[in-house]
Amino acid sequence: MVTGENLGRFLVKTFNKISPLGLARFDPLKYQIIPADSEAAKEGIAHAILLRSHKLTESDVPIMCRAIARCGAGTNNCNVERMTELGVPVFNTPGANANAVKELVLCGLLLASRGIVEGAAHMKQLHEAGTAHERIEKDKALFGGREITGKTLGVIGLGAIGAAVTEAAIALGMRVVGYDPALSVEAALRLPGTANDFKVTTDLGEICSTADYVTLHAPYIKNVTHHLIGHAQLAAMKPDACLLNFARGELVDTDALEARYRSGASGRYVCDFALPPDLAERENVISIPHLGASTAEAEENAASMAADTVKTFLETGSIVNSVNFPTTSLSSRPDSINRICIVNENRPGMLGEIMSLFGSSQINILQQINASRGDIAYNVIDIEKPGPAADVTTFNFKSWDALQSALTAIPGVKSTRFIMGNAGAGYAIKLDEEIHGIGVRKPIRPTLAHP
Incomplete structure (x- = not known):
């Protein structure tokens, strides 16, 4: 009382x-x-x-x-x-949840690269049908993917999470291009300054046009980062480039993303936000609960x-x-x-x-x-x-x-x-x-x- x-x-x-x-x-x-x-x-x-x-x-x-x-x-x-x-x-x-989000981003990279979600759903169906043992080897070709080693990751936002993702991606053999117009001295000191596979650019378009994967770690600021990834940025991306968003849903213009997929783009979108029905139903879109900081x-x-x-x-x-x-x-x-x-x-x-x-x-x-x-x-x-x-x-x-x-x-x-x-x-x-x-x-x- x-x-x-x-x-x-x-x-x-x-x-x-x-x-x-x-x-x-x-x-x-x-x-x-x-x-x-x-x-x-x-x-x-x-x-x-x-x-x-x-x-x-x-x-x-x-x-x-x-x-x-x-x-x-x-x-x-x-x-x-x-x-x-x-x-x-x-x-x-x-920074308190930086490691937790970093690990989820690494998971997102693998989900975007390999047919893990689809393969798991397929195996569940095979087990229910009683044909899993005979089909497990034959059906693996349905879910082929690519490795992330040697690919380029664009990191938008180089705060505590972006820096942790950068370090982990380099350790996995990726090349990293970072972008952060509000980069602080403290944040800059966390970045791998001597890594040959890392550079910082002031051109968001460069990231979008060169990256095989783009991951978002910017805050949501009304009229500043709202729809940071819109029609222009998505149009600049490679058709098979994948977009990861474990930051804020509003950073991505979902109408523009839907238009990208209607035009034939194949790269996956992996996020931990709810999506409009047309986008959520697409096979190359993976939406999970907002799990970024959901670790003990x-x-x-x-x-x-x-x-x-x-x-x-x-x-x-x-x-x-x-x-x-x-x-x-x-x-x-x-x-x-x-x-x-x-x-x-x-x-x-x-x-x-x-x-x-x-x-x-x-x-x-x-x-x-x-x-x-x-x-x-x-x-x-x-x-x-x-x-x-x-x-x-x-x-x-x-x-x-x-x-x-x-x-x-x-x-x-x-x-x-x-x-x-x-x-x-x-x-x-x-x-x-x-x-x-x-x-x-x-x-x-x-x-x-x-x-």
Whole structure:
């Protein structure tokens, strides 16, 4: 049972079945786990959310929620754009399921190359008919294929999964051509820089025209990667080239793919998404359940990474693996320091307004960091605590609540958080120009949804 704001522990609301090994990363003395379907969750209080595939709505997010973590790489079920507007960081777990997806891609390469699925279905029919023993050798010619060694694999998206696929494909004797217009330095360091059978191109058309297999590992970004593989790309591919999609279904224009097959192309499409009926019924299309991260190891890795990320953010204010906030880290603080975290609009003059409030209030700033990403700016500020003989009136404020109220009231500030004292306290958010969370245990407005 959750009582009031439960100031003694952080409350973590979970959707879906989160790996117990991941949840065990939360110290029960500091955290309480509240499943979304539990009685405790009905009280509408949570300081963080962990989820897998659940499609999050604003009514799912309590107004006191400081963070959302997706146990997986994709965050299209979290309405990141809206959470950014509200000043709530959304975290993911890049690389946690990379090995699991890589292994499924290797399986997909073999499914695309050999008549494995068709052969297995044929043998089932023969066993049912009682003719399997006499036909097993005679019928193998019906399911001939080709080897992948010596073939060219085009890898679109060179993040953790794309890099792992690249390394494995080279080890299997394939040539690899990679493409990623948003390649980061960190991702580049994971690539096989000295391999003779690997190169990176900036031309998507080159991959499509030269590859025997193309595998997709790009995120889905509306108006950017939607139908990344469309009519032009499919027309450039060899007739027998195979396409693998274990990333996002929307990356492929299925109407264009159907047109490709109507024109006589033979290469297979292997994916783990549902397809339109006409496409799903084709013999050279293999669709399996969305199994990319469905291994015990991947689920444990993702849950553990999400838990560690949320813990770090709640306890220190540092941000890593966020899809909408800048990576931000300030060195650990001694007990003589109070830490304040401020989320604000990223526009000229904001930092000056925030700093001037501290200055005019005679508050000594010991260290601070400011970082921005898109429309969001994030500040972590350490201020000196009053000495034993002083009180907060030294800072021209009657209370910490008064200081936080003044900070949150600055135009353009979205939320403020004091990391001091009880776990559940110290958070304020401004919605529709009204400040919630200061000096109250349970806000009148329970969630981020519009009233």
